[in-house]
Amino acid sequence: MSALVGEVALEFSLPDTDAHTRWLSEFHRLGPVVLIFLPSVYGFRPRWQLWSLLRHYDHFIELGTEIVVATQDPLPELRIFQIRRGFPFVFLADKNNAVAQTYEIGRGYAGALVITVGGVIRHHRVARSAWRSSGTRLLRVVRGLAPSERLPAPK
Numbered sequence: 001m002s003a004l005v006g007e008v009a010l011e012f013s014l015p016d017t018d019a020h021t022r023w024l025s026e027f028h029r030l031g032p033v034v035l036i037f038l039p040s041v042y043g044f045r046p047r048w049q050l051w052s053l054l055r056h057y058d059h060f061i062e063l064g065t066e067i068v069v070a071t072q073d074p075l076p077e078l079r080i081f082q083i084r085r086g087f088p089f090v091f092l093a094d095k096n097n098a099v100a101q102t103y104e105i106g107r108g109y110a111g112a113l114v115i116t117v118g119g120v121i122r123h124h125r126v127a128r129s130a131w132r133s134s135g136t137r138l139l140r141v142v143r144g145l146a147p148s149e150r151l152p153a154p155k
Contacts, residue, residue, distance in 0.1 A: 005124050009035075009115045012099045014070060014092040017079040022092060024068075028115045031064030032150055034138050037100040037111040038071045041081050041091075046071075046110070050087060052135035057088060063150060065142050070094040072107075114141045116149035 013023045027033045034053070038046045053060075053067055060067060067089040071078060075093045082091050094100055097107050105111035105126050112133035114123035123141045125133055142150070 005121050007121055008119050009113070009121050010102050012102065014094055014099060015075060016093075017075065017082050017091045019075065022090065024115070025119065027066045027068055027090070028117055028119050030152060031066065031117055032142050032145060033113075033115040034060065034065060034067045034142065035103075035113040035115060036067070036069045036133075037094070037103065037105045037109075038069060039097075039108050039110065040073050041069070041071050041078065042073070049110070049133065049135075050085075050089070053089070053138070054087060054135070056135035056139045059139055060142065063139075063142050065150075066090065068092060070099060072097055072100075112138060114138060114145075116145060117152050118149065120149070122149065 009024060009028070011024055013021050016022045036049065040046060041050065069089050070092040072094055074095070078091050078093055100111065103111060103113065109126055109128055111126040112123065113121055115121055122145060
C-alpha cells in the first residue's frame with residue numbers, strides 16, 4: 001500500500017519513550033502532525049534535522065502541530081537520548097521498521113510527512129542519508145495548509 005500525497009494516512013500504533021502505546025490518530029485529530037522517520041537518532045544528519053525542528057518548535061506549537069519522530073533505536077536508548085537532549089517531540093520506537101515501510105520508507109532511509117487534522121498526507125519526502133527535511137521547509141508546508149486542514153472540527 002502506498003503513502004501518496006492526498007491519501008489518508010495509514011493508522012498505526014507504536015510505543016513511546018514512556019512505554020505507552022500511541023496511535024497516529026491521537027495526534028492528527030488535534031491538529032496537523034509532522035511525522036519524521038529516522039533510521040536512528042545518532043549521527044550528524046539526524047541530529048541536524050531534530051535541531052532544525054527544535055529551532056522552529058514554537059511556531060509549530062502556535063499552529064497546533066505535533067512533531068512525532070519514529071526511529072529504529074531501542075526504547076531505553078531513545079528515552080535517554082530524548083531526556084539528555086531535551087527534545088519536546090514525541091519519540092516512537094519502530095524497532096523493525098515495519099511502520100516506516102508502510103509509508104514506503106525503506107531501511108536506512110529517512111522520511112518526512114505532514115498529515116492534516118483529517119488524516120490526509122499533504123507532504124511526503126523520502127531520502128537516503130544526504131537529505132533531510134529542514135524545520136523551515138516543514139513549517140512552510142504546515143503554514144500552507146488550508147485552515148480546515150489545521151483546525152479540528154468544532155464540536
